[in-house]
Amino acid sequence: MIIENILGNIATIEKKAPHVERVYVESDALVKRIQRVVTDHGKEIGIRLKENKDLVDGDILYMDERNMIVIQVLADDILTICPTSIQQMGEIAHQLGNRHLPAQFEGDEMLVQYDYLVEDLLKQLEIPYRREERKVKQAFRHIGHSHD
Structure with missing residues (x-):
């Protein structure tokens, strides 16, 4: 079929x-x-x-x-990031954007696929997060980009 x-x-x-x-x-x-x-x-x-x-x-x-x-x-291994202020959201969004890491948003949460380097960064910046198996509504789409 x-x-x-x-x-x-x-x-x-x-x-x-x-x-x-x-x-x-x-x-x-x-x-x-x-x-x-x-x-x-x-x-x-x-x-x-x-x-x-x-x-x-x-x-x-x-x-x-x-x-x-x-x-x-199927559920993905993701980091659910829960910034407590616009400052934290700006910091983590800037850092993840520099890495060209795709993210999704559900309510006040930012979802990214699990990466131990991102987890270390979240710990360093003291931004609340949790690692979980979670079903996402759409695929994490990588955006092609080069720094010229």
Whole structure:
């Protein structure tokens, strides 16, 4: 089976099939338009998306009246950074920006993929954080940039 279009997202559709198969992927696979995956029931699927659009947790790859196949993102090893002031947010944002480290924001929290050097930096700057396994809504996208 080759999937070329996303049919919707399980979080927003009204009519769901009674049986759900899941495709477990790591967050970095969400940016891949072409890939081969296997459902939790052993069914092999090719994904070749026509649109230049990232996959999202809960995306529906296939659905009929009895079955649906849904993307399920695995939890990432991340640092959840919780600055207590605009000063701390500015300091850590500047430091991470200099490293071109992708970040995501959820409420007052900054999320970055785990890196022991970043963890050491957070300790040095005395910025509150926690290391945790957490599911992110989208892939951490690295932005290409060079210092000329």
